[in-house]
Amino acid sequence: MRNGILLALACAITVSAQDPIGSDTKGLYINIKNTIMRSAQKMPEENYSFQPTPEVRTFGQLIGHLADAQYEFCGPVKGDGKQMNIEKTVKTKADLVAALKEAFAYCDPLYDSLTAASGAQKVKFFGREMTKFGILEFNVAHANEHYGNIVTYMRIKGLVPPSSERSQ
Amino acid sequence: MTRLSMLIFAAAGAASLVCAQENPETTPLKQAYNGIKNNFLKAAEAMGEDNYSFKPTPELQSFGERVAHIADANARTCAAIKGEKKNVEAASKTSKADLIAATKESFDYCDSIFNSLTDSDASKMISMGRGGSHSELSTLWGLVVHDNEVYGTMTVYMRLKGIVPPSTAGRMGRGRR
Numbered sequence: 335m336r337n338g339i340l341l342a343l344a345c346a347i348t349v350s351a352q353d354p355i356g357s358d359t360k361g362l363y364i365n366i367k368n369t370i371m372r373s374a375q376k377m378p379e380e381n382y383s384f385q386p387t388p389e390v391r392t393f394g395q396l397i398g399h400l401a402d403a404q405y406e407f408c409g410p411v412k413g414d415g416k417q418m419n420i421e422k423t424v425k426t427k428a429d430l431v432a433a434l435k436e437a438f439a440y441c442d443p444l445y446d447s448l449t450a451a452s453g454a455q456k457v458k459f460f461g462r463e464m465t466k467f468g469i470l471e472f473n474v475a476h477a478n479e480h481y482g483n484i485v486t487y488m489r490i491k492g493l494v495p496p497s498s499e500r501s502q
Numbered sequence: 503m504t505r506l507s508m509l510i511f512a513a514a515g516a517a518s519l520v521c522a523q524e525n526p527e528t529t530p531l532k533q534a535y536n537g538i539k540n541n542f543l544k545a546a547e548a549m550g551e552d553n554y555s556f557k558p559t560p561e562l563q564s565f566g567e568r569v570a571h572i573a574d575a576n577a578r579t580c581a582a583i584k585g586e587k588k589n590v591e592a593a594s595k596t597s598k599a600d601l602i603a604a605t606k607e608s609f610d611y612c613d614s615i616f617n618s619l620t621d622s623d624a625s626k627m628i629s630m631g632r633g634g635s636h637s638e639l640s641t642l643w644g645l646v647v648h649d650n651e652v653y654g655t656m657t658v659y660m661r662l663k664g665i666v667p668p669s670t671a672g673r674m675g676r677g678r679r
Contacts, residue, residue, distance in 0.1 A: 355527075355625060358640030362647055386558075387661045450625065454526055468530025471643050475534055475650045482654020489559045 356448040359471060363445045366477045367438050370400060372496035373484050374434055379427040381491050393487050395421050397430045400480055404437035407473035410459045411444050411466045444470060525621045531642055535616050538649045539609050542572060544668035545656050546605055551598040553663050565659050566601055567593075572652050573605040579645045580612040583628050583638060616642070 374397050382394035391399060398421030409416045420433045444466075453467030485495035546569050554566035563571065573592035581588035588611060592604035624639035636644070657667040 354627070354637040355639055358636050359643070362640075362644065366647075386658055387664075389666075390658070390661050450527075456526060464530060465526045467527060471530060471646075472534060474643070475538075475647050478647045478651040479654040482651040482656075483658055484654075486558060486562070486655045486658040489562050492559075494561075 353449045355450040355467070356453060359448055359453070359467065359474070360445045362474045363441070363470070366474055366481060369496045370397075370477060370481055370484065371431075371434065371438065373481070373488060374427075374431050376493060376496065377427075377488060377491070381487075382427050382430070384487060384491060386487060386490060390483075391421075393484070394425065394427070394430055396480055396483055396487070397434055398422070398424055400477060401430070401434045401437040403473065403476055404441045407469055407476070408441040408444055410457050411469055413457065416440070441470075441473070525619075527621045527624050527639060528619045531639065531646065532616050532619065534646045535612075535642070538646055538653060541667075541669045542649060542653055542656075543602070543605065543609070545653065545660065546598075546602050548665055548668060549598075549656075549660060549663070550665075553659075553665075554596070554598050554601070556659060556663060558659060558662055562655075565656065566596060566598070568652055568656050568659070569601045569605055570595060572649055573601065573608040575648060576608040576612050576645060579630075579641065580608075580615055582630055583615055583641060612645070 377393055382397075383392050385392045385395075401420040401424075402418050405416050405418045418433075418437070420430070420437070424430050424433050448467070448470065450467075453465060453470070455466050456463045457466060457469070459469050481497075485497065488495045549565055554569075555564050557564045557567075570592035573590050577588045577590045590604040590608050590611075592601060592608070595601050595604055619638075619642070624637060626638045627635045628638050628641045629635050630641065653669075657669070660667050
């Protein structure tokens with residue numbers, strides 16, 4: 335994954351050397367978005383109910399949680415306050431993959447247009463003021479933490495996570 | 503997610519709220535770094551020595567190797583920013599005590615960068631060798647993102663051993679990880 339992060343940054347910098355902060359952030363977002371989407375598609379339907387222990391989310395709930403999180407982070411940046419409840423209401427693999435794809439599509443324009451200048455604008459986030467850049471980076475960090483959960487679930491089920499496919 | 507937002511702000515403390523007015527770009531980064539640093543070190547402490555060799559499947563790194571991976575990665579990234587050579591050699595260590603010491607050393611080494619970071623440093627370009635050149639802000643976010651991903655694997659290891667991860671401890675019954 336470390337290589338993936340460096341690769342994401344390397345790709346981003348070649349796209350736009352004029353605004354490295356905005357393009358690097360976009361690179362990190364696209365990297366984790368793609369690996370999570372590919373994980374959701376690769377995990378078989380029967381493993382969506384898998385949870386390593388009873389206290390933790392099922393794989394499907396993790397996907398739902400990540401979809402909800404896109405709205406919770408990107409909603410304040412957009413200013414439309416859109417919130418969803420996918421984790422608790424969507425059950426099947428097909429519906430969860432579709433919801434996740436839609437959630438990332440909701441955030442995509444924010445990362446596409448992010449610059450150092452636009453990212454410095456402050457908005458309300460959970461009652462506090464935070465820069466748009468900070469919120470969008472927190473989204474990437476949060477998604478990576480849960481991708482760490484996902485890769486371990488996949489390994490337990492005998493699957494190679496997308497970020498390791500090239501090294502297998 | 504609400505839990506995450508609580509951690510985001512809890513990590514900051516009152517002092518950084520003042521700084522937030524002065525350094526809007528780098529203050530969220532410092533908050534995220536302090537949050538993952540505290541969780542990571544607590545996780546390393548909470549796991550028993552006998553579980554440092556545990557790995558859920560043969561293909562995965564052991565818990566101890568996960569800790570070592572972050573200690574070495576952090577030191578490598580922060581050395582690049584400082585323009586120095588630094589190696590805590592965590593990959594060669596196996597005992598819990600030695601790995602925690604190496605991890606603390608790597609975080610301590612990085613602390614000086616985060617503690618003195620201001621928005622004027624954000625766009626300074628850092629060479630990461632084969633990884634190309636990136637802004638200092640993005641390089642440090644890359645470190646935080648990577649630490650979060652590895653911490654996310656460790657929380658599953660801990661749950662499999664019946665241990666509540668530090669990011670969930672204290673709010674039992676309200677959040678799952």
